[in-house]
Amino acid sequence: MNTVNITIDGHKLKVPGAINIWGAAKMAGIKIPTLCHFGNLHPAGACRVCLVEMEGSKALVPACNYTVTEGMVIRTHTPEVIKARRLMVELMLSDHPRECLTCDRNLNCELQKLAADLGIEKVRFQSELPRWEKDETSPSIVRDPNKCILCGRCVRTCGETQTVNVYSVHNRGFKSVVSPGLFRGLGEADCTLCGQCVAACPTSAITIKNDIPRVRAAIADPAKHVVVQTAPAVRVALGELFGQEPGTLVTGKMAAALRLLGFDRVWDTNFSADLTIMEEGHELIHRMRNNGVMPMITSCSPGWINFLEMFYPDLIAHHSSAKSPQQMFGAMAKTYYPNKSGLDAKDIVSVSIMPCTAKKAEALRPEMRSSGYQDVDLVLTTRELGKMIKEAGLDLNSLEPEEYDPYMGVGTGAATIFGVTGGVMEAALRTAKELLDQKPLDKVDFKECRGFDGIKEAEVELGGSKLKIAIAHGLGNARKVCDALMAGNPGGWQFIEVMACPGGCINGGGQPISGDFSYRAKRMAGLYADDKQHTLRKSHENPEIIDIYKNFLGEPLGPKAHDLLHTHLHRVEHPGCDK
Secondary structure (H helix, E strand, O other): OOEEEEEEOOEEEEEEOOOEHHHHHHHOOOOOOOOOOOOOOOOOOOOOOOEEEEOOOOOOEEOOOOEOOOOOEEEOOOHHHHHHHHHHHHHHHHOOOOOHHHOOOOOOOHHHHHHHHOOOOOOOOOOOOOOOOOEOOOOOEEEOHHHOOOOOHHHHHHHHHOOOOOEEEEOOHHHOEEEEHHHOOHHHOOOOOOOHHHHHOOOOOEEEOOOHHHHHHHHHOOOOEEEEEEOHHHHHOHHHHHOOOOOOOOHHHHHHHHHHHOOOEEEEHHHHHHHHHHHHHHHHHHHHHOOOOOOEEEOOOHHHHHHHHHHOHHHHHHEOOEOOHHHHHHHHHOOHHHHHHOOOHHHEEEEEEEOOOHHHHHOOOOOOOOOOOOOOOEEEEHHHHHHHHHHOOOOHHHOOOOOOOOOOOOOOHHHHHHHOOOHHHHHHHHHHHHHHHOOOOOOOOOHHHOOOOOEEEEEEEEOOEEEEEEEEEOHHHHHHHHHHHHOOOOOOOOEEEEEOOOOOHHHOOOOOOOOOOOHHHHHHHHHHHHHHHOOOOOHHHOHHHHHHHHHHHOOOOOHHHHHHHEOOOOOOOOOOOOO
8 A cells, every 4th residue: 555654733644645644643632523424425625624734835735625635734722723614614614503502412522522622602793694494205204404514424425325306406506405406305305315415414403303292192101002112222222311432232222111111012123133034035946946037036124125116216116115114013013913912003003113214204105004003103212212312311221121912023033134335135044945955954043134235135045046136225326236237237135235325224314313433333243242142043943034924924925914014016107316
């Protein structure tokens, strides 16, 4: 690797030649503040908060936009630099709403923290900028342009990482605003609702639609029986909201908290993840044996489904018809559970706790009513559940762990890894291979499915033949896979997994927000550790799954299973948005 010698704040360093000043300073343990620089996005230099002195330059330069060169001398915290940074932040605050105490991002707002770090105690400037209406047209995401600081992180995340390009900066100067094309509401744009813009936003200009009041009202209604399911990725992220290290498993404590909040039944979405594998595994085998449409695509990501329906509808036939675990669970909560309990389905309110913003919209799809009612009534994200727990005065860390309730409370290790990229594929292979080979697996772990590579390819032996697989995460990588399929599938793939969010559900738009990107690897490690500690690690070994097929559903892919657990996708015509 080519390296250069530079000096930062008197420290002589040898750093990679392609790195920017901001990255070089970080390597040296020197923090340069920024509001627009984010992850692996292309540097924008928009916020000007990362200004530094560069010897030989008459003006301060943005650290994120300058690549290091041999002999460069940088000073990051001189009085002139601090003064300039303070001015930049004061100008942002001059037209920013003074709603910190009631703001969704209070105490987790990058602008708020930076103002405190810089010692800003009053705003010297007053703005007369236009005020914008809040956009609540989306079922999942709320936009408040008045809180936007024009950092461009949502624009670049949606464009560079997800390649959907919903957002653009419109107008110029003081009238600049970030908005979907033609100033449409987000609900009218080609938005997949993946929520990566929510995770990227440093303020609360883009937030999650709050469904906590509706859940509270349902719990308080004595006529309603409120049940809840918790997704795999939630258990390794919820603890972060209570000071725990990312990846810490809080499954039992979460179950205890949900009971204390008043839910009548607390269940595990891992149960229906196993149910999903039973249907998808048999669907894969059926397609392989009967010349079905191949490759078969699998996913539990509604953001990806939205992307597929809007941008690649010609590939819909390749997709598994199995519902996501959330929706399978909802159908079972209002058919199987009433059958077991004697309750009337109309009195059951089905709630899910998800890492994903798009799940809110998925629950509202008209085809997700196979029980005769809306199968999943309300969806809360991980962050919303954290708020509910705090509002109730509960200390998650001190709660004694509890088990899930019976009937739909048992999940295998295969189900828990649904929360990471490659997890659905690995879980499906565990079942499909054992069913086809008709003997126990030699190894349970399919490590070729693991890791953060944008697109992973491998070859797996099933039933005496080779199966070529591909795994993509992040919609930018999903687009590459779709383009390859449209071009004739030159990779020869036969089974494909796609997740909308980079890293999978562990990085969903409803998960705790952090500027330290090491959380992704830690959450992933937490789910793999959870899988490894399970006695049952294959979906078809789940005793509750065996029971539900024996006593209620019949055979996988059978008539009843098909009616309740499968759905259809359809072409979505949208007006387009900067495509």
